[in-house]
Amino acid sequence: MHTRKNPQKAKPTDTRKVAYAVVFVAMGVALAPYTSFPVGIAKINPTQHFVNILSAVLLGPWWAVTVAAVIGLIRNAMGVGTLLAFPGGMIGAFLAGYLYRRTRNLYAGAGGEIFGTGILAPVASALLVAPVFMGKAIPVLALIPSFLGSTVAGAILGVLAVRMLERADLVDLTPSLQ
């Protein structure tokens, strides 16, 4: 009776991805005050984009979007983020995850993050989010500098981090999580 062969023998579960997602979200929320700095009137906060690269590479596009959305949700609930965090985080995360999955190239992923957050997200914010508040669109140009600054800084950090984790032999990028 106890000799059943398990049909899904030793199938890697999603548990690891869930645990990493939890920790990435916690990092995205907790580290913001440690790594943000003002540039002119805008505040550059690369943490979100740094986390985007990590989750895109390690967990794939769908988890990356989820992580970005949850970071936005918690930061809003805690009163330390704006609604702009949603387009500002999720678009780049998805693009980074998608491009990385297609190309398996870290730099393609980082490029996706920068294009998604630096160009697409301000457009989406100006066209969709801003009108909700102002009744009319605001110029995209008003948003690009702070979005672009954050994402470039975050993407650089993310790439460095993934490289470092590989070197420290803590992350094996080829198989496992993906």
Added chain:
Amino acid sequence: MNSEKPESPAEPGKAASAENFILTEQLRYSYKKAPPDWKLNQMDLAIQGNEYFLIAGPSGSGKSTLCRTFNGLIPHFYGGLLEGRVQVGGRNTAEWTVGDFFSQVGMVFQNPESQLFNRTVENELAFGLESLGIPRQEMKRRVPNTAQKLGITHLLNRDPHSLSGGEQQLASIAAMLCLKPKVLVLDEPYANLDPAHVGRVRKALRNIHGRGTGIIIAEHRMNYTAPDAGRMILVDQGRIKEDGPPSFLLTSKNADRFGLTLGWKAENPRVADRPLPGNSNERNRTPVLTAEDITYKVGGRMVLDRIRFAIHRGESVAVLGANGAGKTTLLKHLNGLVRPAKGRIRLLGESIRNRKVSQLARQVGMAFQNPAGQFFKLTVQEEILAGPRAMDCLDEAWIEEIIRLFELVPLLNRSPFRLSGGEKKRVAFAAALAAKPDILVMDEPTAGQDGHFRSSLGGLLSEIRSRGRTVIFATHDLAFAAENSPRWLVMQEGRIVRDDSPETILPDIRFLEKVGLHETVRK
């Protein structure tokens, strides 16, 4: 095919009954696939369902690894290469998933911070039941019952991350016990607990065992475990060296060789037989370190309350106290990491108020409670050199000497994050000493360490002191403190309640009980 699973997963596998609930045959395991590096080797082991079973062995011998094979985490979660077989409740673990075993083999891991993840202790207890799909009414019965059995009913509404180490340990055990497992596996449950908490956990485990649940426990501290266990094995380099009743095994030659008896004798801590370098003969000179009415509050609660003491050059001072007494907070004041709300610290007579931590590092070297949390370089060598380089005080001869002293030569090019527990501590001590500080501060130097490490650390400390350096350490390990320091500062709820020698403190059982340093639980 689901119907072939046992009718109710919550019920322990009855087919196997008490006979050899866990069975390993020629078990070999390697975390790496290629080339295999066998961390468990030729293990043949049969454990019955109702035993109280102790796994002992030096650090890095494979105790935790063995525990992970009992519920299928190895191989399913860790991957790697497993040869031979492990059978639990009559089922081969390789052919079933962790989810099929977790309710029969409850696993309590060493680090409570990462195994408690719910908002309240109550939810923590319910989580496993929810996974099993137990009906709500049954859950509502089991959760309070289990809490009551372990005496943690008053904690049910607390956030697990706000509890003390001992309370967290009890909550983790309760979360597993709720599932009514056949066997409870605990990996170093006592490493960070004060004696009073150890007493509570031990009593709870004896109770559970009395009601028919098997206990498997991996520990270094024989004095806490051997009296309770009915059988023990000694593991070394992944092989079983000895197997038998603890009283018999602890008198064997092998036990001596692996330093097990050190912890065993420690049941009644004795003051060191060898003469310790005296503390008092320099008392008339300026103290190296004085605390003047240090007071510190967190969120309106007094964590330190008018602490005062003076420490002289060459002294060795042990700070003792229960979990949460404020030991770590006090040590962090000594190098300015935490600043007092009132009062001041003087270093060689001068207040440290206006000095940065990074400047004080030159005089005060600190090794933290959690060694993994203090590394920031990718190799051991870099780690040790980081401090002296930053402070521009690199003394090659000294570095070579401490590397020799701490036996770190074979580790220099490894990553500090990947070492075994004992090795991590050694690197942390070496790094703290690298800049030749006058004062060495250590937080829980012996937590989770094997007998060998404890005795060699003792030797190191007296060598360091003989060179005119001062040593201050916080610990709950009375035996280690008695052997290595002639002066004890005993803390309770943020105050120093006694500053005396171990000879006078140790016989005062009533006092030790009162401050949570004695195992018997007060009623």
Added chain:
Amino acid sequence: MLDPRTKLILVIHYAVLVVASGRLPSLATEWAVLIGFILIMRRLKAYGRWLRLVLPMALFFGAVTAWSAGAPAGILAGLKLLTLTTAFFAFFAVTLPEDLGNALVKMGLPYSAAFVTTTAMQFVPVIGRKARGVIAAQQARGIPLEPGLYALRHYPAFLAPLLLQAFQLAEELAEALEARGFGRPGRSFYKEYRLRARDWIVMGIGAAVTAAVLMSPFRL
């Protein structure tokens, strides 16, 4: 008490009203109503603390808008943001995140997504502690490390060890989750979530009010 889903639907209705408002008096009224509610729930003190964090953000947002679309639009935008976020503050003041998560799971949200949200909130302070620990460890070895731009420049010294610790934490958490049967099909719920008659009634009233206000000739 009401089911978390009911509360969520109510707050969404309220958010729709706030978004639809285009005049200062309506926004001010909506804000005042929320403050009244917070007062009744005895959360005014927490709201004050929260406001201190949100106010600069609203000002900044208003400033950006004013710069691109004129001062009146800027004031309106700032106030609207404030009112909208206050509505969600009020919502979270009366709803536990885990209740919300579990209720949403009942509505079809994947369990892992809800689990990530509620559990991550538990681990935010843990990561914060670890970050402070990394800084403390280096200061204690003579390396001055401050947050902010400096931490970025010295990225390997700050983020690298933190990341290594975070990965360790994730591995241990995953192990602990496995050991408690995470991801097994057929979960049950310790708390009961059920839509009772009063939930349906409250939801009905909410929908009716929103529809009436939006349809009425009165310009919000």
